[in-house]
Amino acid sequence: SGEKPLILSTWNHGIPANADAWAKLKGGGSILDAVEAGVRNTELDMNNLTVGLQGLPDREGITTLDASIMTGDGACGSVAFVRQIKHPISLARAVMEKTPHVMLAGEGARQFAIAQGFPLEKEELSPKAKEAYEEWKKTSQYKPIINIENHDTIGMIGLDAEGKLAGSCTTSGLAYKMHGRVGDSPIIGAGLYVDDEVGAATATGLGESIIRICASFLIVELMRQGRTPQEACEEAVKRLVAKNKGMEDIQAGFLAINKYGEVGAFAVHPGFNYAKATESGNVLIDAGSYFQ
Numbered sequence: 001s002g003e004k005p006l007i008l009s010t011w012n013h014g015i016p017a018n019a020d021a022w023a024k025l026k027g028g029g030s031i032l033d034a035v036e037a038g039v040r041n042t043e044l045d046m047n048n049l050t051v052g053l054q055g056l057p058d059r060e061g062i063t064t065l066d067a068s069i070m071t072g073d074g075a076c077g078s079v080a081f082v083r084q085i086k087h088p089i090s091l092a093r094a095v096m097e098k099t100p101h102v103m104l105a106g107e108g109a110r111q112f113a114i115a116q117g118f119p120l121e122k123e124e125l126s127p128k129a130k131e132a133y134e135e136w137k138k139t140s141q142y143k144p145i146i147n148i149e150n151h152d153t154i155g156m157i158g159l160d161a162e163g164k165l166a167g168s169c170t171t172s173g174l175a176y177k178m179h180g181r182v183g184d185s186p187i188i189g190a191g192l193y194v195d196d197e198v199g200a201a202t203a204t205g206l207g208e209s210i211i212r213i214c215a216s217f218l219i220v221e222l223m224r225q226g227r228t229p230q231e232a233c234e235e236a237v238k239r240l241v242a243k244n245k246g247m248e249d250i251q252a253g254f255l256a257i258n259k260y261g262e263v264g265a266f267a268v269h270p271g272f273n274y275a276k277a278t279e280s281g282n283v284l285i286d287a288g289s290y291f292q
Ligand code: SD4
Pocket: 050, 146, 150, 151, 152, 153, 171, 172, 173, 174, 182, 183, 184, 185, 203, 204, 205, 206, 207, 208
């Protein structure tokens, strides 16, 4: 069986994110504080082109962000299609804690951010994103090959020593998406789902394929019915492949834990990895995949 406390997050930037989450938890923070602090690290990572304001823009050259946060008692908040906000995860938490709503989008999310005292950042592309966008504009080809250059969304799920769960997910979404496109990450049940009675799951990859199967909710419900986190992730990937016919090139990956601290991860294609932090260390682990 598993270990507690436990923090898991997607991809290799999960290592520094887990480290920040772990420090928060060990410093007396709640598991919610930990998963927020963890992904705030990634939101500032200038080398990450799929999270935060340095992320790759949409077709119009505008970077728009999606994020969600949830605790195991059912509290949740999210923001979608937001601009100029450095830490959308904290804005999602503010939606959860300070409004009667779950989700705010676009201009309304921006007004709420201002009212909450979030600074509005200048709207300009990071040097790396600008360079990539200029290159993309030469052909303007929309190619959802998400495992190669556009694979860095962070989803984080954590379990504290008492068995409380929380999760967070934050992204700039799909590079060169249509303006206004929203992915799975801010949709509760798609990019993230957490239930203290069962476990938690988060997703990365092509959001459309993930939304289509309510992936994170599906994984939690499969665990509720007795599957291990690993079995649940594998079943969800099978479902995703079955429901996204003709899209065999796309990547998606899932990460799950149950309330006992057992872990599962699986992806459509090879290349998905995740970071796992426990008392015994913070390590990067390769996930298995449906196609080899
Ligand atoms: C999205 N799921 O907006 C995100 C993108 C992603 O790794 O996960 N990239 O579709």
